[in-house]
Amino acid sequence: MVHKVYIPRVSSVHRFACQALYRALLRQCGRLPSPSSAPELHMCKPLIQQRFHKYKTLKSPSKTANALKAGYEALDLLYSASQGDHKATSHITNLLSETESARQQQIEVQRARSARMPVKPPSKKEQKRKTAKEHEKRTLTRHPQATSILSRPRPIVNGKRRIPVLVNARGIPFLRIKKPQPKFLSDVIRSRLENRWKRIRRRERLHAELDMAKVEDHWDSLTTGIERASWGHEIKASLTDVNEKIYETDAKAKSLARAMWEVVLAEREKAAEEQKHQSAGK
Numbered sequence: 001m002v003h004k005v006y007i008p009r010v011s012s013v014h015r016f017a018c019q020a021l022y023r024a025l026l027r028q029c030g031r032l033p034s035p036s037s038a039p040e041l042h043m044c045k046p047l048i049q050q051r052f053h054k055y056k057t058l059k060s061p062s063k064t065a066n067a068l069k070a071g072y073e074a075l076d077l078l079y080s081a082s083q084g085d086h087k088a089t090s091h092i093t094n095l096l097s098e099t100e101s102a103r104q105q106q107i108e109v110q111r112a113r114s115a116r117m118p119v120k121p122p123s124k125k126e127q128k129r130k131t132a133k134e135h136e137k138r139t140l141t142r143h144p145q146a147t148s149i150l151s152r153p154r155p156i157v158n159g160k161r162r163i164p165v166l167v168n169a170r171g172i173p174f175l176r177i178k179k180p181q182p183k184f185l186s187d188v189i190r191s192r193l194e195n196r197w198k199r200i201r202r203r204e205r206l207h208a209e210l211d212m213a214k215v216e217d218h219w220d221s222l223t224t225g226i227e228r229a230s231w232g233h234e235i236k237a238s239l240t241d242v243n244e245k246i247y248e249t250d251a252k253a254k255s256l257a258r259a260m261w262e263v264v265l266a267e268r269e270k271a272a273e274e275q276k277h278q279s280a281g282k
Contacts, residue, residue: 007059008058008059008061008064014064017068018052018056018068021068021071021072021075022048022052024075025048025071025074025075025078026045026048026049028075028078028079028082029044029045029048029078031078031082032044032078032081032082032089033081033082033084033089040092040093040096040097040100041081041089041092041093041096043096043099043100044078044092044096047096047099048074055067077091077092078092132180135180135183136183137183139182139183139184139185140183140184141184142184149164149174149175149260149263150259150260150263152164152263152266152267153263153266153267153269153270161267161270161271161274162177162178163264163267163268163271164176164177164260164263164264164267165264166257166260166261166264168257169189169193170193171193171196171250171253172189172192172193172253173253173256173257173260174189174260175260175263175264192249195249196246196249199242199245199246200246202242203239203242203243203246206235206238206239206242207239209235210232210235210236210239212231213230213231213232213235214231214232216231217230217231217232
């Protein structure tokens with residue numbers, strides 16, 4: 001017969017008892033003597049919070065029972081200290097001093113161990129991530145001496161000429177010279193895409209509101225007669241405005257794509273001429 005494993009932390013009764021013990025311990029911490037008489041007592045509350053956070057995932061019934069037993073013993077000790085028992089207060093301060101001393105000793109051991117361990121070189125993935133972050137910082141803003149991409153092709157270049165690639169980013173054209181692309185360019189593309197999407201959503205919302213306005217106008221014609229200003233008048237004006245803005249931005253993007261394609265063709269011609277001169281020189 002397989003015995004069912006009992007996990008205390010999944011029991012509502014167990015959680016209620018632990019929460020009651022936790023609140024009682026914190027309540028007694030607030031009733032301890034003033035820190036001036038025993039400065040170490042201010043460490044009680046953060047230590048209790050740290051221990052409960054550490055032990056809240058315990059699954060072993062025996063370990064859970066030992067932790068609860070220690071908690072109830074600490075509650076009795078805190079209660080005695082809050083009632084003016086100097087012996088209990090002295091015992092608490094000694095426990096806190098020993099705990100702090102053990103913690104400092106563990107920190108020193110960990111530091112010494114870390115100092116002896118050889119520095120692990122970053123992996124290829126970590127190095128790639130670091131390089132990408134550095135590139136984003138360098139290209140966060142537009143270079144002050146940057147020229148328009150439409151001013152290409154350059155008459156003379158150092159080294160091999162890079163022919164740009166015309167890229168369509170969901171309707172936003174741009175010329176990619178090399179990878180990774182500048183952070184400034186990515187931000188501009190993202191901003192334009194977000195603006196276009198906001199206008200499209202607004203157009204859809206206006207279409208739905210226009211249908212409702214037609215229903216209202218029809219109801220007014222049946223009840224009070226035809227009104228001078230219809231419900232859909234302002235909605236139609238807003239719809240016309242947003243359609244014009246979408247059409248205008250799309251037309252600009254189309255015109256820009258044509259201009260960029262002319263740049264690509266011109267760059268190809270320049271590259272072919274330079275390659276022909278190099279071949280003739282050899």
